Structures are given as structure tokens and as C-alpha cells.
Amino acid sequence: MGKEEAVFFSRVLTELTLSFHIIYATIGVGIPLMIMIAQWIGIKKNDEHYILLARRWARGFVITVAVGVVTGTAIGLQLSLLWPNFMELAGNVIALPLFMETFAFFFEAIFLGIYLYTWDRFENQKKHLLLLIPVAVGASFSAVFITIVNAFMNAPQGFDIVGGQLININPLIAMFNPAMPTKVAHVLATAYMTSAFVLAAIAAFRLLKGSSHIYHKKALYLTMKLSLIFSIASAVIGDFSGKYLAEYQPEKLAAAEWHLETEENAPLYLFGVLEDGEVRYAIKIPFALSILAHSSLSAEVIGLDQFPEDEIPPLYIHYLFDIMVSIGVWLTVLSAVYVIGTWKGWPFVRRQWFRGFIVAGGTLSIIAIEAGWWFAEVGRQPWILRGILRTEDAATTSGQVDLMLLLFAGLYLILGIGSIVVLSRMFRRNPVEKELDDRHTEMGGEHS
Amino acid sequence: MTLEVIGISVLWLFLFGYVLVASIDFGAGVFNAYSLYTGRKHILTNIIQRYLSPVWEVTNVFLVFFFVGMVGFFPKTAFYYGTILLVPASISIILIAIRGSYYAFETYGSRGHMGYTFMYGLSGLFIPASLSIVLTISEGGFVTLVNDHPVLDYWALFTSPLTWSIVVLSLAAVLYISAVFLTWYANKAQDQNATELLRKYALIWAAPLMITAAGIIVELRIHNAEHYARMLDVWWLLGLSFILFLGTVWLIWKRKKYGLAFGLLAGQFTLAFFAYGISHYPYLLYPYLTIYDSFTNEAMAISLIVAFIAGLCLLVPSLWLLLRLFLFDKNYVRGRVKKEDS
Numbered sequence: 001m002g003k004e005e006a007v008f009f010s011r012v013l014t015e016l017t018l019s020f021h022i023i024y025a026t027i028g029v030g031i032p033l034m035i036m037i038a039q040w041i042g043i044k045k046n047d048e049h050y051i052l053l054a055r056r057w058a059r060g061f062v063i064t065v066a067v068g069v070v071t072g073t074a075i076g077l078q079l080s081l082l083w084p085n086f087m088e089l090a091g092n093v094i095a096l097p098l099f100m101e102t103f104a105f106f107f108e109a110i111f112l113g114i115y116l117y118t119w120d121r122f123e124n125q126k127k128h129l130l131l132l133i134p135v136a137v138g139a140s141f142s143a144v145f146i147t148i149v150n151a152f153m154n155a156p157q158g159f160d161i162v163g164g165q166l167i168n169i170n171p172l173i174a175m176f177n178p179a180m181p182t183k184v185a186h187v188l189a190t191a192y193m194t195s196a197f198v199l200a201a202i203a204a205f206r207l208l209k210g211s212s213h214i215y216h217k218k219a220l221y222l223t224m225k226l227s228l229i230f231s232i233a234s235a236v237i238g239d240f241s242g243k244y245l246a247e248y249q250p251e252k253l254a255a256a257e258w259h260l261e262t263e264e265n266a267p268l269y270l271f272g273v274l275e276d277g278e279v280r281y282a283i284k285i286p287f288a289l290s291i292l293a294h295s296s297l298s299a300e301v302i303g304l305d306q307f308p309e310d311e312i313p314p315l316y317i318h319y320l321f322d323i324m325v326s327i328g329v330w331l332t333v334l335s336a337v338y339v340i341g342t343w344k345g346w347p348f349v350r351r352q353w354f355r356g357f358i359v360a361g362g363t364l365s366i367i368a369i370e371a372g373w374w375f376a377e378v379g380r381q382p383w384i385l386r387g388i389l390r391t392e393d394a395a396t397t398s399g400q401v402d403l404m405l406l407l408f409a410g411l412y413l414i415l416g417i418g419s420i421v422v423l424s425r426m427f428r429r430n431p432v433e434k435e436l437d438d439r440h441t442e443m444g445g446e447h448s
Numbered sequence: 449m450t451l452e453v454i455g456i457s458v459l460w461l462f463l464f465g466y467v468l469v470a471s472i473d474f475g476a477g478v479f480n481a482y483s484l485y486t487g488r489k490h491i492l493t494n495i496i497q498r499y500l501s502p503v504w505e506v507t508n509v510f511l512v513f514f515f516v517g518m519v520g521f522f523p524k525t526a527f528y529y530g531t532i533l534l535v536p537a538s539i540s541i542i543l544i545a546i547r548g549s550y551y552a553f554e555t556y557g558s559r560g561h562m563g564y565t566f567m568y569g570l571s572g573l574f575i576p577a578s579l580s581i582v583l584t585i586s587e588g589g590f591v592t593l594v595n596d597h598p599v600l601d602y603w604a605l606f607t608s609p610l611t612w613s614i615v616v617l618s619l620a621a622v623l624y625i626s627a628v629f630l631t632w633y634a635n636k637a638q639d640q641n642a643t644e645l646l647r648k649y650a651l652i653w654a655a656p657l658m659i660t661a662a663g664i665i666v667e668l669r670i671h672n673a674e675h676y677a678r679m680l681d682v683w684w685l686l687g688l689s690f691i692l693f694l695g696t697v698w699l700i701w702k703r704k705k706y707g708l709a710f711g712l713l714a715g716q717f718t719l720a721f722f723a724y725g726i727s728h729y730p731y732l733l734y735p736y737l738t739i740y741d742s743f744t745n746e747a748m749a750i751s752l753i754v755a756f757i758a759g760l761c762l763l764v765p766s767l768w769l770l771l772r773l774f775l776f777d778k779n780y781v782r783g784r785v786k787k788e789d790s
Binding site: 062063065066067069070071072073074076077078079080081082083084085087088089090091092093095096098099100101102103105106107109110111112113114116117118121134166169170171172396397398400401403404407408411414415418419422 | 527
């Protein structure tokens with residue numbers, strides 16, 4: 001296998017691992033927070049439905065965590081196995097957040113184990129709630145630290161290169177790079193948003209399937225309220241991210257928006273196709289890109305004409321950007337209509353077709369996560385460290401990457417199918433109605 | 449003590465932590481599968497599940513911690529080991545992934561698939577074997593530089609007696625450590641049958657452990673004379689380790705003080721592990737890479753050590769809580785659920 005093929009297969013394998021991992025990782029970041037909120041509401045309202053909600057989510061969460069942990073281990077090692085030159089260089093500057101991420105992960109792992117196995121040991125639910133805080137904090141902080149590493153790859157700083165040597169290294173400046181605030185905030189907000197939508201989809205699915213239990217209604221209302229909050233947060237932070245790109249990574253924004261020429265009063269293109277350097281069939285919103293980039297109608301936005309041909313990312317990232325934004329907007333509207341509709345008593349939000357939309361929202365939010373990450377990552381091509389190290393110079397020289405790609409693809413297939421089968425079996429065999437009955441019998445026996 | 453030595457000591461300590469907890473985990477899977485095969489599943493399964501469930505994820509973190517720390521403190525190892533280990537490390541990852549997810553699927557999802565249990569047990573043997581390859585490679589002689597890029601000679605690696613001795617040693621160690629620990633755990637659970645069975649396994653695996661350990665020292669003399677000479681310098685550590693080993697076997701034989709027996713075992717492996725590590729000094733990959741020429745810059749080293757100390761302040765109490773709740777809690781170990789406080 002030649003060098004070019006090694007680079008190609010390394011990229012495919014990394015993309016495959018990450019695309020698979022982020023499904024579980026995103027859920028892994030968001031769900032502990034949702035469990036914590038449900039547990040807290042359960043205690044506050046003294047409503048056992050919410051406590052049970054927390055428990056059932058936690059039980060399913062274990063399966064997703066397991067897959068998240070093992071695929072996370074895989075990508076952690078693959079960074080060194082597939083990109084040894086990158087890790088050698090970046091390790092000098094960015095090892096600190098990587099290292100801290102493992103601490104956060106450690107912390108979460110310990111308390112998740114304790115939480116899961118002390119369900120019946122603490123009579124006091126408040127104590128049990130306390131155990132959830134480190135789980136949720138650990139999960140979110142591992143996302144924070146690992147996103148800092150990714151932000152560094154987009155905006156490397158905190159060192160000087162003199163004659164090929166790294167000097168004046170400052171790990172903290174590397175961590176607090178300009179890409180970091182928007183990236184971290186967007187990753188967290190969208191992870192919470194996605195988890196809330198996935199959980200809402202489950203509740204809506206049960207209601208759609210004929211259950212009319214109050215438990216599912218409470219679950220749906222709670223998760224849709226959370227979805228709304230985090231959708232709005234994601235959109236606001238997404239706008240900041242656009243402004244960040246205009247300032248620091250204009251080639252990514254220009255490629256995403258098909259902004260070919262540098263100009264003022266820049267319009268925004270939605271959808272469309274690119275033919276022979278012309279944008280066709282697109283919805284053109286005048287001035288919108290100038291507003292997105294610089295909050296001003298007339299601001300000048302840098303176009304692709306300012307960059308050498310071999311330093312611009314592939315133009316197909318426009319589609320990814322559109323998918324992400326369209327889904328984001330759609331889900332924000334959907335959750336807003338549901339929450340307002342439930343509050344005002346509009347009957348259509350209880351209709352089957354509306355619940356069908358909510359069920360689809362779970363899948364859509366995950367698609368948006370994938371599209372968003374692909375956009376962010378492909379948008380930084382051809383660099384692995386923007387402006388410093390090109391992707392093709394960072395890959396391994398080993399000749400067996402194609403074989404490893406096959407092996408890992410098989411692994412992810414098994415894990416994907418396995419987790420779906422186990423999760424659906426787990427909940428189908430033990431529906432909430434049955435579990436509530438069991439608990440009543442148990443408690444009745446105890447108090448009599 | 450220089451920053452380099454602090455760095456490698458910290459990492460060696462975490463690697464040791466992984467070896468200890470992962471051995472218990474891997475060995476438990478093997479014994480579980482074996483007892484199923486011989487129709488004695490009911491004897492061991494409960495004990496093993498009760499111990500493994502709350503800790504399996506923590507075990508994984510020790511490994512992640514080690515390799516992330518390695519690249520952090522010694523970024524050049526990413527270049528050397530990253531390039532040559534693509535195949536062996538990928539196989540290890542895949543096995544670990546199947547094993548970890550299977551455990552969760554089986555425990556929290558559905559129970560009792562025979563085929564999976566065997567796979568789980570087998571992977572417990574293959575993972576230590578595939579990971580111990582790294583130790584062999586680090587002795588040198590299997591890697592050459594071609595156009596400044598390291599290339600691994602698989603043929604030399606797989607035909608070397610040193611490779612196979614290290615593989616056998618790792619397997620014997622896994623089974624021995626696991627059996628001794630589980631004997632203690634089963635005894636605490638007052639599970640007579642499980643204790644007896646595991647005690648037998650512990651005694652069976654003690655002999656191959658010592659034979660291979662001695663064999664490796666002899667083979668090192670031929671393979672890497674420098675390492676052998678340095679090993680002789682620390683002969684007293686190895687001797688002490690051997691005395692602790694005798695103590696463990698004696699206690700297990702006499703059915704006395706299983707807790708102390710496990711303590712002696714931990715001491716035995718600590719001494720042997722550090723004697724091996726110290727004699728390996730200063731090489732990370734003989735003869736290309738020492739801890740000095742691969743070490744990160746001073747600013748990063750200091751911030752990593754600060755992060756490490758801060759992290760330990762969080763971790764040690766948390767780990768202590770975990771052990772208190774699941775290892776030193778008599779009611780949990782015996783499988784009884786007790787309501788605490790109110």
C-alpha cells in the first residue's frame with residue numbers, strides 16, 4: 001500500500017470511528033443531565049413517576065455508555081496509531097486537556113458504577129441524587145476537554161515554531177484558543193438537545209403505540225421543554241460560531257456558504273447546487289451572510305477567491321451545513337409548538353401525526369449531530385492542524401490500514417446491532433406499566 | 449528526581465494498576481467460561497458478577513489513562529509505537545471493545561447465552577497476550593528504521609522464544625492474580641464451594657508463573673544483555689518478590705488469611721513490576737527511544753503533573769468510596785441488600 005492509500009484509509013477509518021462514537025458519546029453527555037433533572041423533579045414533587053423515569057433512562061444509558069466507552073478507547077488509541085506524526089507534534093502542546101479528559105471520564109465511571117448499584121441501598125433519594133451530580137459533571141467535562149483538543153486543531157496557538165522546533169510552549173494558551181468557547185458551548189448545548197429529543201422520541205413512540213399512561217405524557221412534556229431550551233441555546237451559540245468562523249477561519253465559512261467572491265452586502269444561499277462555479281436553484285437571502293458573519297448588513301465577507309486553491313476545503317460541506325441548520329430550525333419550531341400547544345391546550349399537539357413528528361425528531365437530531373461534525377471536520381481540510389500540519393503529512397506509514405478498516409467496520413456493525421437489540425428487548429420485556437405494578441406490590445408488602 | 453523519572457513512574461504505576469485490576473477481570477471471565485464448560489456455572493457466576501458489575505468500566509479507564517499519559521509525557525512514543533503497533537493494538541482494541549460491550553449487554557440486557565460466555569472467556573486470554581507483545585517489542589531487536597520510519601518485523605517477533613515466554617507469563621499471571629483475589633472475595637461472601645474451587649485454581653497457576661518468569665530472565669541474557677545486567681543489579685527486589693510469592697502460596701495452601709494472601713500478591717507483583725521497569729530504564733524502545741529524548745517540554749510536564757495531583761485528589765476518595773461500597777461491604781459481597789440510613 002502506498003502512502004496516498006494509507007492517508008486515504010486512515011481518514012476513512014478515523015471518520016468511521018468518530019461517526020459511530022459520537023452517536024453514543026452525544027447521548028452519553030446529555031442523558032446523565034436528563035436523569036439528574038428527572039430525579040430532582042421526582043424528589044421535589046414527590047412523584048414516583050419521575051424517579052422511575054430516571055431509573056429507566058439510567059438502565060438504558062448503561063448500554064450506550066458501554067459502547068461509548070469502548071469506541072472512545074478505540075479513537076483514543078487510533079489517534080496515535082493512524083496519525084503518529086500529528087500526535088507527536090500536538091502531544092507537546094495539547095496533552096493537558098487530553099489528560100484531563102481521562103480524569104473526567106474516570107470520575108464519571110466510578111460514580112456511575114456506584115449510582116447503578118445503590119438503587120436499593122439508600123432509602124433517602126436525595127443521597128442518590130447526589131451520586132448523579134458527579135456522573136453528569138464528569139460526562140459534560142469530558143466533552144469540554146476533548147472539544148478543547150478539537151478546537152486547538154482548528155485554531156492552534158500557545159507555541160512558536162522556530163526552525164522546525166516547537167518552543168515557548170504554553171499549555172493553557174493552547175487550551176484557551178479562540179475556537180474553544182463557541183465549540184465547547186455548541187457541543188454541550190447540542191448534546192443536551194439531542195439527548196432530550198431522543199428521550200422525547202421514546203415517550204412519543206410509546207404514546208403513538210397506544211399506551212396512554214400518564215407516565216409517558218409526563219416524560220414527553222418534560223423532555224420537550226428541555227428540548228426547547230437547549231434548541232434555542234444551540235441556535236444562539238451556532239450564530240456565535242458563524243461569527244467566529246468569519247473572523248478566524250473565513251475559508252471554512254466561505255466554503256460552507258459558497259461565498260466565492262469577497263464582497264459587501266453578502267447574501268446567504270440556502271440549499272441549491274453548484275454547477276461550473278455558479279450557484280443554482282438556491283434560496284438567496286440578501287445581506288444574511290453579512291449579518292451572520294459580522295452582525296451588519298453591509299459588512300464585507302471574505303470569499304474563496306482570497307485563498308490558494310490547495311488550501312480551501314471541499315465545497316460539498318455546504319450541504320452538511322444546510323442539513324444541520326435546517327434540522328436545528330425545524331426541531332426548535334417543533335418543540336416550541338409542542339410546549340406552547342400543551343400549555344394553551346391546543347388539541348393537535350396530542351394527535352398521532354404530531355407525535356410522529358416528535359418520534360422522527362430523535363433520529364433527525366442525531367443526523368444533525370453527524371452533519372455538524374462532518375461539516376466542522378471536513379471544513380478544516382486540507383489541514384489537520386490548521387495552517388501548520390497538512391493531513392497527508394500526519395498519517396501513518398503502515399501498510400495495513402485497509403485491513404484494519406474492515407475489522408473495525410465489522411466491530412461497529414456488531415456493536416450497533418447489539419446495542420439496538422439489547423435496548424429494545426430490555427424495554428419491551430419490562431414496560432413501564434408492569435414495572436409500576438411491581439413496585440407497588442413491593443412497597444405495599446413492605447409497609448403492611 | 450527529574451521530571452522524566454516522575455513522569456515514567458506515574459505511568460508505570462497506572463500501568464500496574466491496570467495489570468492488577470484487568471487481570472482480575474480477564475481471569476474471572478476465563479474461570480466463568482471454564483466453570484460453565486464443566487457444568488459448575490452456578491458456583492462462580494454470582495461471585496464474579498457481583499464483583500465485576502460496578503468496576504468493569506473503571507478497569508477500562510486505567511488503560512486509557514496509561515496511553516493518554518504516555519503520549520502526553522512522551523510524545524515521541526506516538527511516532528514510534530503508533531507506527532509499529534497499528535495491527536497488534538487494533539486487535540487489542542477490538543477484543544476489548546467486544547468484551548466490554550458484551551459484558552454490559554449480557555449483564556443489563558439479557559442473560560445466559562453460552563456462546564457469548566465462551567467468547568468472553570477467550571477474549572480474556574487473547575487481550576493480555578496481544579498487549580504483552582508491546583513489552584516484547586520494547587526489548588528491541590524487532591524494529592528497524594526504513595527511511596526514518598520504524599517498521600516492525602513480524603516474522604522475527606513471532607518466532608522469538610522471548611515473545612512466547614512473555615505471552616505465557618502474562619496468561620499465567622492473569623489467571624493466578626484473578627484466582628487469588630476471587631478466593632478472598634468468595635471467602636468474604638462465605639461461599640464455601642466457590643472458595644474451594646478458586647483456591648485450587650490459584651495453586652494450579654502458581655507454578656507456571658514462576659517457571660516462565662525465571663525463563664524470561666534467562667532469555668533476556670541472550671536477547672538484550674544490557675537489560676539483563678541491569679536486572680541483576682536489582683536482584684534483591686526480585687528476591688523479595690519471590691519471598692512474598694511463597695507467602696501467598698503458603699497462606700492459600702493452609703486456607704488461612706486470604707486477605708493477607710492477596711496483599712502479599714499485590715506486593716509481589718509491585719516489586720517484580722518495578723524491578724522490571726527500573727531495569728528497563730532509561731529505554732522506552734531499545735535502542736531508539738529513551739525517556740530523555742522523547743520527553744515533552746518542561747511547561748507541559750509541569751502542567752501535567754499539576755493536573756495529575758489535582759486529579760488524584762478527586763480520584764482517590766472516589767475510588768475509596770467505590771471499594772468501601774462494593775468490596776468491603778459485607779452485605780453487598782454476600783449478596784444481601786441492606787437499606788442504609790434513612
